[in-house]
Amino acid sequence: MGSAVTNEASGQRVPPSSPISLQGIVPPLVTPLADRDELDHAGLQRLLDHVIEGGVAAVFILGTTGEAPSLSYRLRREMIAESVRIVGGRVPVLVGVTDTAYVETVNLAEYAAECGADAAVLTTPYYFPAGQTELTRYVQSITPKIPLPLMLYNMPGLTKVWFEIETLKQLSEIPSIIGVKDSSGDLEYFERLCQLKSIRTDWQVLIGPEALLPQAMALGGDGGVNGGANVMPSVFVDCYKALVAGDTEAVDAVLATILKFQEIYEIGKYASRHIKATKSALSLIGICEDLPADPFNRFLAPQREQVAEVLREIGVLGKGK
Template sequence: MTNTNRPFVPLALSGIVPPLVTPLKARDQLDHSGLERLLEHVIRGGVSGVFLLGTTGEAPSLSYRLRRELIRQAVEIVDRRVPVLVGVTDTAFVESVSLAEYAAECGADAAVLTTPYYFPAGQTELLAYVQNITPLIPLPLMLYNMPGLTKVWFEIETLSVLTELDSIIGVKDSSGDLDYFRRLCGLKSVRPDWSIFIGPEAKLPEALAMGGDGGVAGGANVMPAVFVECYNAIRADDEATLRSCMQTITGFGEIYDIGKYASRHIKATKSALSLLGICEDLPADPFNPFLPPERQRVAEILQRIGVLSAA
């Protein structure tokens, strides 16, 4: 590992950045044609970037080999049309650095790092962790608050200290706590260049009203143009278009209620993409795809909101 100490090109992000699903053909086998169709689909939809290897991308369930294959292929397909952000979170410090170095070599635009999971870190430990790892990551770095899965928050006081690190460019918050998000946006008084993104897609209007810059919305894998239109309507104060878009987004969100396990969010998103003919619906182990009854319910929801044509 080396610290390049190179200056970072500012990367100001806003708009809709889908946390890309990872299309799979089989266990540990990337669906290359599905990946290309998916990337073309979201780019045509007007997204402002793509985020690889996040929660929706099932990153912790993928082999290191497959993660690298995905990064290389995606960066090549995107071909600089939009920024590519790469999740580098790992339980091992050196693996996060190694993946970030590989992403930089491939031409990715930024790395994304959440709190290390399994062993919960205290805020003093977390602060030192980010301070130690940031100089070793040769890309602009976005922090990712995902306490529902990592069991650890980036507390506002910790982030306030981390504003001193120039190569950190912002935060994605998936906590769903709008009071936390409001306080997070308050850090722009110190770092006006930070990009602050909301994760839960139904909260996009409230998040932007608080000073947020955009959304990392899983549903934008399936209907990117709707989320982009929603974002644009909020910025333009177009209440009629916003209401229409939010009605579609809220209706789409019903697919996340199908199934009884937490993995239903990933299963539902991949099922929807499969129904649209974009990529396979196979999730990474240990999960199974939706069975026909659940898949039919996804299809009915997509048909009701006009995303899928009736058979």
């Protein structure tokens, strides 16, 4: 990662160029499981081939959709090594490294770098809520120990702590931070986040909630980290391309499919339904099994049929299946 330089004419700090391009759709990959603490290698191969062939810009493993906090350290490492091997340089691989323990975060980032991953992703430490001063010092302290470009991940719904804009402004001085993924769903916050690109012109800002992709792009976002792209990557890629081209008719058509697909997230009564629905959909289209990590249970037959019906309506699943 290059260091920032100073423009001799203006005296202004010029940020380094980002080492990877994340403009487009970056699926937050599910972790296919064959059993408790057992990776489904064949399912992972099919899943990675599926999303890469669908045109995604990169893949993000061990995030929220990947159930990272529920996985053993051994399995996380296996997921990293296998994913990098299978991808084989076709697209960048981003690895979630967040842990409640500082040292485990560093250890995982070092392992990801050894395996050949392209970037690390770090959210706010969870369980014990950090104040913004503590959070700033934490990132400033840990970043030099992470031997990869780093994307910050704002996920206040689960970590209970925001990367506040002023905090990010301070952290923008760290050259190895290449951007932010925001899953808050707050478009006012997202707009202010995109304005930080005036300070760090190399930053890439991605939206999490997939239905907000058009609004996020209009505010200056660079793409989406959208869970639905596990299932139908080409649909999300088509949406992104239509947005870039300014083709409103194409955007409306593909967005209708995305919004219909989102009905699967309303199936079931627990907060885990988003992950269970995504894995159920992947199982139905023959990519990988639908087993989630403990403490979650997979959908029962009635819920699975509801997912199947949505997939049939949007043409992802054949009518006879």
